[in-house]
Amino acid sequence: MxxxxxxxxxxxxxxxxxxxxxxxxxxxxxxxxxxxxxxxxxxxxxxxxxxxxxxxxxxxxxxxxxxxxxxxxxxxxxxxxxxxQYYGGDQPQTHRVLYVNGDIDPWMPLSVVRNGTGEDKQRAVLIQGSAHCADMNSLRPSDRTSLKQGRVSAWLKSAALEYRD
Incomplete structure (x- = not known):
């Protein structure tokens, strides 16, 4: 200790x-x-x-x-x-931006938590039982299933594959 x-x-x-x-x-x-x-x-x-x-x-x-x-x-x-006003508040007009939040993150109300429309419709990820920046930490066996499924690295890999196609 x-x-x-x-x-x-x-x-x-x-x-x-x-x-x-x-x-x-x-x-x-x-x-x-x-x-x-x-x-x-x-x-x-x-x-x-x-x-x-x-x-x-x-x-x-x-x-x-x-x-x-x-x-x-x-x-x-x-x-x-x-x-x-300049950036669009909680409804920004972004392209290929992912907004990741944990539902027990005190910063969540200040983030984008709703999915958009059109090309960037799947931009908000809400991870149940997760806190601030937990998705960016190293993998641990004790991670909740929701955290494992919501990890940014997995989304980035799939986005990279999509971008190459």
Whole structure:
């Protein structure tokens, strides 16, 4: 069993860490920037059923935009609206794009979950009993049948064969 250090939960230390542009915080800073400028995918925990800290409010998350990137909070809605209009929201006009979701993924409501029409009609895959990015993990004997059937790699192989024909 590996020993891990305690998780730092100080707001000030979190801001310091997110302000670093080194490999140490790689991905997180970029994710917050993209959230502030395009997505609005804020993780909060404000209702009584949430098992985590109630300090993760929408206000605390959107405040990061101004503190980290000097992006005013009043611009966030317009940023998100532009992205949804430009890319089509949950009904994008895409070609050969697969949207994979697990039905217990907290990000699922923000994704494309309905199949389209025409050429790209089979673009949404919903994997029962699966969570965020589980379909991209290595195969394990303990994987649910639904996960095995919904793996992206299988779809990509079939799409590659179809494309060659």
């Amino acid at each position: 590996e020993k891990e250090s305690c998780l730092e939960v100080s707001w000030v230390k979190t801001l310091q860490w997110l302000n670093k542009t080194t490999d140490e915080s790689f991905g997180y800073r970029q994710w917050f920037y993209q959230t502030c400028t395009e997505f609005g995918f804020y993780q909060t925990c404000e209702d009584s059923s949430c098992p985590f800290s109630r300090m993760m409010t929408l206000q605390s998350q959107t405040q990061l935009c101004s503190l980290l990137f000097n992006i005013p909070q009043y611009t966030l809605s317009a940023n998100i609206d532009f992205t949804n």
